[in-house]
Amino acid sequence: MPDWTDAQARALLRSLFDEAVRVARPEAMLAAHLPPPPEGGRTLVLGAGKAGGAMVAALEAAWPAEAPLSGLVVTRYGHTPPGWAEHPHRVELVEAAHPVPDAAGQRAAERMLALTQGLTERDLVICLVSGGGSALLSLPMPGLTLADKQAVNRALLASGAPIGAMNTVRKHLSAIKGGRLAAACAPARVLSLLISDVPGDEPSVIASGPTVPDPSTCAEALALLDRHGIVLPAVALEALRSGAWETPKPGDACFARAEARVIAAPRQSLEAAAALARQQGLAVHVLSDEIEGESSEVGRVHAALARACRRHGQPFARPCLILSGGETTVTLPLPGSGQAPGRGGRATEFLLGTALALQGEPGIWALAGDTDGIDGVEDNAGAWVTPDTLARAAVAGVSAAEHLQRHDAYGFFGALGDLLVTGPTMTNVNDFRALLVV
Template identity: 55%
Template structure:
């Protein structure tokens, strides 16, 4: 026991906090109050992309029973409602994440076709959540899907932050960066967004298909150079030609658009804080936009936790440090079964070096950390000792991007399956 907490109770508390954060962003709970009044004499077209797309579409159907709807949404393969209603008024198509596939590209083309030819009396409801960039990868004229698959792999490898990645994606796409809203003109376009990005910038969420894009081809080229990206020749030529810019702020085709943010990372963190208070813990939210290299952020969080445990600064024992945001993992060689959350967590565990009375959780609210089947993992005061007892070297696992493999061997993964929402990574460090 440490301050009234043992291993079992600390693990359970971390899981309960995480589940509270996910519940706070459940589309079936948060979406309906943000719906606009349906048009009286026009069509209602519902389209969307992202990890929460299937559940967001179901929330619309439940809120508007009997209303004629058309359109479709794109969700990741396997991320549909477990028990769908017998008839879906908003069909669900599927694409791949994080590497795009032909099914997602075909569905993105369907969405563009569905919003064209509308009038000012019609309403387009666009449902967007994180993950939509790869799900709706539709190549710009002159590019192929293979080109954009290669681009996407390089973006995931290079360690660029999400806003930089999406700037490049927008300028190689026929779908992103405001192009869906432009195609829907003159219809009214209302976007309901679940944010998974630092700062909740709607132009970054899924590369902003209905949002004016302030970035440029020149900026995209500069980012490619800065991160030394090895892009296909066709993509480089397209960026150099800069033939058709994305719709910019003030574009008249986007004049009849509106954004409504329905769930954010801070919303999830506040729900986690309330859960912590109910357990008698003092929560401290460090921020919802903590970025950087995953292992380095873990080191920083470990240092803060040690200061709290040793000096009572910025909080004392009996507290929990909460944070959110999207880290990056720079792949600099062969990679094992890694993930942003588990890599952050292993960096944190190494920084703590077995300090007594500190338990930690790092998870992705979509239920999938990186390419694994887990949302993330939990680290305990004896994580390093147990790993070494199994013959696993924690530092070697971190260097080889095999953090998930290490936590899997320890039985400490948090497995939820797809949650059908996405407000980015959350982290909780319990200091007993």
């Protein structure tokens, strides 16, 4: 068994992350899902998400030049494709804030609803939906303000609630999500092309499902808010209790001509990375693309599995690669607790838990990153763990345990020079985690 150097291990893991991102980029697959232009009608493009810019660029490149095309897509600040502004485009692309919505996102949502006015059965609406779209399409229900939505969003992000639960709440407070955009587009044909960033790839959860039926209820949204101690304005409480803000449900006539296709998903990216690793002679084990839970705890479980492989050859013989995806969470201190959280996101907090559990176990390297290139709200995609992570931290006077306690994984890995910085990748299929055991 050849010895692995640190440089070789890092290079392998980085190549796997890059491959996972590559196969999820819109230019790799979007054109194959486009229908022909409608006869006698127009094509309207609407969209929201971190991949929105790359998706609309791929659509425009593939759409016939002579066929009518117009519309509006909103993406996150800094996620407009390079060179976009240098050429004229048929579909407008704007930017807004994520993960906490801002006025630019609200204006984009208002304009999208306005663009749906006058659609007929002859028309086609192509909706480009990807992760991040829920925050980017922020249109409060009547009686709510943007400040109300921002407060709820911040509380949800700090609560540790899984993405499905957060989006149940978001849908019922929104005038455009939870199927309401599809209702506004009827009677036109609606084709939604989705890049999934959620465990299970459920269309109604991706970006809070603006164009698909919503099986969740006002009562469920209220229960989730109560469970996490999140306070709503009186107008919202009354509307949820009465069911006045219920979303369109499966079987509603507004979805009669609506179709949703998931064109990129976490599992595809994990399998692409696995195939690349197998080409290099490694045994690969994909645990799941649907792993959820507290980030540091999930890291400890991954570490225990990797340690067992190295010490006992069970459940997997080494050398091997362990892959997983999904969306973990980080539960932050409650306001007023006196504890100010540090910097970092799901991927780096996962790795901090991993490093603490490994305790310098030799022969194990790990990389974790968010495939959109942004871990939380920071400038890194993720970070690395190496066999000497804790030893180097001790020399640098940095405590992994203290950084985890204050949720400052960014500060920990930044001090070691181990942050993974890619910039925006223009796609988003959620967390990518890889552990090499040799």
